[in-house]
Amino acid sequence: MPQFDETELTAAVIKSFEETPNPRLKFLMSELVRSLHDFVRRTDLTFGEWEQGIDFLTRTGQKCTSSRQEFILLSDVLGVSMLVDAVNHREREGATQTTVLGPFYVGEHKPMPHGTDISANIEGERMFVQSRVTDLAGKPLAGVPVDIWHADDEGFYDSQKPSYETAGPSLRARFITDADGRFFFRTILPCSYPIPIDGPVGELILETRRHPMRPAHVHFLVNAPGYEPLITHVFIEGDKYLDSDVVFGVKDELISKIEVRNDATMPDGQPASGPWHLMTYEFRLKPGKGTAPKPMLPAAEHA
Ligand SMILES: [Fe+2]
Incomplete structure (x- = not known):
């Protein structure tokens, strides 16, 4: 009958995965066990804390619905999402x-005519947003679908509103x-907005005295054949949360200066009704392949 001490136990659990046919799964499980066991040893985790952790993860799962993904939110606020992004995009020259x-991407939309008010x-x-997609040498890329989504001026995405199922999408589009x-x-x-704080992730944020805010941004997903899918945001310069994004997503290069304009017409020649803002941003794609992410939430009926 084997009896394990603190260290031998880790080796025994890792050995239990020895027959795993998928080598990547075997590697991931071994490393996961190693890291988890290290955490328990380094912290002298108590039974009470272990129970609290199990309860927290249970409630995180229970908070997920067809229109809410609390686990992604947890990954985001712990910096895991950005770390996965970083290790998969080491070369961005x-x-x-x-x-x-x-957590608010709902997938593709029907393409809209340029100039549409979304x-x-x-x-x-x-x-008014004007943009251009090129390769690394600046050559324009034609016929590329670009998905866009952003929050309203109170900080809510359409999918967070009760009307989403019936009213269909707003502030989302494909061009x-x-x-x-x-x-x-x-x-x-x-505008800048708080992540949802009425669930376990919100409890964690409040308990640890962090703020729940994300600086104002527009999401872009640019997916051209022969190029790596580009998943990014363009942030609004001057936002007071740029230095403390709760999900650690800001990069200097993604901050855009938004011009305030009073011109009577917008860049496409159509009339403006009062002052307006101009966002100009160009996207440069890296050759490669990859598949665009699957939506984490279902699209509304009208999408
Ligand atoms: Fe967002």
């Missing part, structure tokens, strides 16, 4: 930087780049 997908008449300061790699649309200026 000349390419636009990546950041977290976040705000669905939601109140807010008007913004296809033109022959010059360009696309443009109208929307409202997003």
Whole structure:
């Protein structure tokens, strides 16, 4: 009958995976056990703390629904999402930087004509977004689908609202780049927002005296054949949470200066009704392959 001490136990558990046919799974399980056991030894974890951890993870799972992903939120606030992103994008020379997908991506949309107002008449300061997709040498990439999503000026995504199932998407869209790699649309200026704090992740944030805020941003997913899918945000310069994003997602290169304009017409020649903001940002794609992420939440009926 084997009897294990603190150290031998770890080796025995790792050995128990010896017959795993998938070598990657075998490696991941071995390293996971090694790290978990190290954590227990280093912290002298008490029974009470172990129970609390089990309870926390149980409640995190129970908080997940078809329109909410509490585990991604947990991964985000612990910096795991950004770390996975970092180890998978070590070489970005000349390419636009990546950041977290976040929990509010619902998948592809029907392409919209350039210039469309995606705000669905939601109140807010008007913004015109003009952008271009190129390769690393600056050559325009035509016919590239670009998915966009962002929060409203109160900090909520459409999928967080009770009306989502019936009203359909807002502040989400897909545009296809033109022959010059360009696309443009109208929307409202997003604002900084708190991650949902009415669940176990919120408890963790409050208990540890962290703030729950993300600086204002627009999500972009650019997916061109022959290039690595680009998952990123463009952040709004001047936001007071840029230095303390609760999910650690900010990179300097992704911060955009938003110009305030009073011109009577917007860049596509259409009239403006009062002052508006202009966001200009170019995306440079790195050759390669990969598949765009699957949505974590279902699209609304109308998507
Ligand atoms: Fe976001």
